[in-house]
Structure formats: structure tokens, C-alpha cells
Amino acid sequence: MSDSAPTLAVSSLVTALRAAGCVFAEDEAELILSTTTDPAEIAAVVERRVAGLPLEHVLGWAGFSGLRIAVDPGVFVPRRRTEFLVRQAAALAGPGAVVVDLCCGSGALGAALAVQLGRIELHATDVEPAAVRCARRNLAGTGRVYEGDLFEPLPATLRGRVEILLANVPYVPTDDVGLLPPEARIHEPRVALDGGADGLDVLRRVVAEAPRWLAPGGHLLVETSERQAARAVETIARSGLLPRVVGSEELYATVAVATRPDGAALPGPSGG
Template identity: 55%
Template sequence: MPDLVARLRAAGCVFAEEEAALLESAARSPEELEVLTRRRIAGEPLEHVLGWVDFDGGRVAVEAGVFVPRQRTAYLVELAAERLTPEATVVDLCCGSGALGLALARRLPGLTVIAADVDPRAVACAARNLAAVGGTAVTGDLDAPLPDALRGRVDVIVANVPYVPSAAVALMPPESRDHEPRGTVDGGADGLDLLRRVAALAPRWLRPGGALLSEVADGDQAEAARAAYAAAGLTARLDHDDEREATVVTGVRSAAASRRH
């Protein structure tokens, strides 16, 4: 154990002791531990090495090439859960591993969850995660694969879209920059390309009073995101959690919007 901790610390792992314990618990033999350790030392995200991440109090399976949910995003889950009952329907767009839909279904057993992502690898991972809660995952660009029967009936859309401005991607930690698909973090020139598309489509799917929630960066981007939601006809607000440094923009479909769409 001390040798393993020293190797991880030398490789730049800030929480070397915790990571060493996790790697040892995951390995079924000394040989496998060595393989896992070398992968981590080479810079592969710990979550990909382990095959899971602890998110919102439960494990979520992740794998190479799939975005790893960030701990701050549990704030979005908390805000979304406040708007739901166990009989509600949730759509998880840009779902990645399906972590948001899974976390909500764990909080509210009986919830109907449909997740969608353009990447087949992510959808396969999400399908495995959501199977335990009766959810489904479909492949396609944003809302393209959603069944028409959901139009105007969705209670909450969670869309953890990429929101890092293109010029800032190079400044991200190498674990994300080098091991997660660029499309899962790069949000275009100002980081809001996909958010604007999601805001524009959301009123077609939300029931009156239903809400769209996305995570954004605090400050100017958050204000621009709120404006994009408002431009789509949603009543928009911002919430911020100082401890987790998390900002969420929420847009609610009004009764007036329901008549227009």
C-alpha cells in the first residue's frame, strides 16, 4: 500500500491514499492491481479505470470514451427532484452514462426515464445503468429519437450539455481533455451552442409547468443562458450553490407557451 500511494502521488494524483484504496478493492489479483495502477499513472481517469463513479449517493457505471459525471452536477439533480413525483416523466438529453436520469429514478422510485445521446457508446452505457430502474436509452441527435407520444407530456428535461467555450478546452485538466470525447465538453464559441438548441426544442416536449434544467458556468455565461431560455419562451431563473461551485439554469413552460406550441 505505501508503495502504491507513493507511485500515485508521484504521478500527480492529489488524493493518492483514497485512490490506492479504491484500486486495491477493485483488483482481483496483484497482477490486475498492477494493470489498473499503470492505467491510472498513465493519466486515465480513475472512474474509467474502476468502471464506475459514485454520484449522488449511488454507483454509476462508466467506461472509456464516455463522459464522467461531475460531483457538482448533483446540484442539478437536487433541483430537478424538487419538481417531480414518482409518477412523473423525465427526459435526460445528452445523457452520457445516464447518470442524471439514474440519480433521479433512485430518488423517486417509479419515475419514467428516457435518456438520449448522439454517441452509441454513451447510449449503451446509459442503457445498462438505467435497466436497474426500468429506464430506457435511445440514440440520436438531441430530441430526434424521442417518441412522439411524449410531446407536451414531459415533466422535466435534464440536459447536461457541454458548456466549455472552444478556446478553453485546451485549459481543461488532461484527464478530461485527453480521455473524454471533445463533443462532451466543447460547447462552441461561447459554450452555449447546444444549450440554445435544447432551449428551442424544449417547449415541444414539456407539459405546461414542466421544466428544463441545465448546468452552466457562473457569471456572464449563466446570464446568457438565462436569456437563451427566455428567448425560447421559457420562464427562466438561475440557482447557484457556493459549496459545489455549481450553477443551474431552469426554464419553465408556461400555459401561454403551451398555446403557442
């Protein structure tokens, strides 16, 4: 009896989710039941999910690099492919590294990197107030979170000291935003998705400023798409940083890495 009851609960939950068009109904059912076993709460969760809300917003958390990251409604949901960016950053940094996470969203990248490295000096920024509130919860006791546009709210004392600069910038071309799944298009902030005409507008802004913030030998890591990688490399090279691209077929992830050469002088206020 005790074995059949949970099986029956999972089965009925899967049926309801599948009927609503959830492709990964079995996985979603397991996640829901790992969050609550209260029948009334389960019914409420299913109702919201069937209405089209992202599962992570319904549950209140997203799985990322083995962590449960709090994700509030209206906040960008961290994607599993971005775990690849975090792994690349961890391979380039050591304990105590000075890390900046731009466009931090929920703070998932900084939280995951801090766990992997053990101890870092972490600063994160986002322009969305809802994301900043969420990130401050996820990074409490781990790092400082600032509200503002890219580098603008960061302390000037970080200039030339940043060893790892994470930038999970929006990179969907404007004309393609309408092709995204409704969960993203409707329930996530457009500013976290829309990267301009070719998807690289925010990347260009980050790359233009990055040399003034990176320490000699420091690294900027930016998620992009495979088709945008060549243009991203050209943009990085023009900034005086050394570019390379790494990818993961398993996660369908592409990351551009830009390194400030050792001994390279910081550019002046107008860039260069």
C-alpha cells in the same frame, strides 16, 4: 500483522499514485482497494492510471449521488457538481414523473433521479454510441435510451408531456477546451465538452425545442457556468419559458431552470 499489512498496501499505493502526479492519491488508493484487492489487478490499475487514464475509466465506474455508475473508456465521466442538478430536479418532480435526459452520457442523472423519486417514466438520449451502450447498462429496468441528436430520437408521443427535462449539455467554450485537464481533453469525447464559441450553442438548441416537449408547468434544468448564467437566462426568456438560476458554492455548480407556464400554448413547428 493483519492491521499493518493493509496499511502498508495503502501506503505503497499512495506513494505510486503521488509520484505519478495524482493530487488526490489517498482518495484514489481507497477507491482502487474498494474495487479489488488482487495484487495483479491492483498493479494493472495503477499502471493504467499512471499512464494518464481517468480513474473512473480505469476502475470501470464513477461514484455519483451514492451510486456506482458504470463508465466505459471514451464516455464522459459524471462530475460530482452535477449531483446538484439532480437534487434540484428531485425537488420539482414527484413519483411517476415523465423525465427526459438529453446528452445523457453514462445515464448517471436519470439513474440517480430514479433512485431519489422511486418511480419515473425515464427516456434518455445521447449522440455517442459508446455513451448509449453504457447508459443502457446503467438504466436497464429503469428507462429507455435512444441514440441520436438531442430530441430527434424521442417518441413524438412525449411532446407536451415532459415534466422534467434534464440537459447536462457541453458548455466549455471551444477556445477553452485545450485548457482542460488531460484526463478530460484526451480521454472524453469532445462532443461532450465543446459548447461552441461561447459555450452556449447546445444550450440554445435545447431551449429552442424545449417548449414543444415540456408539459404545462414542466421544467428544463441545464448545467452551465456562473459566468454564462446571465446569457443562459436571456436565451430562456426569449423562448417564452420562465428562467431562474440556482447555485451551490460547495459543489461549484450553477443550474439554469426554465419553466413552461401553466396554460401556455405549445409553439408551432417553427418554434416561437
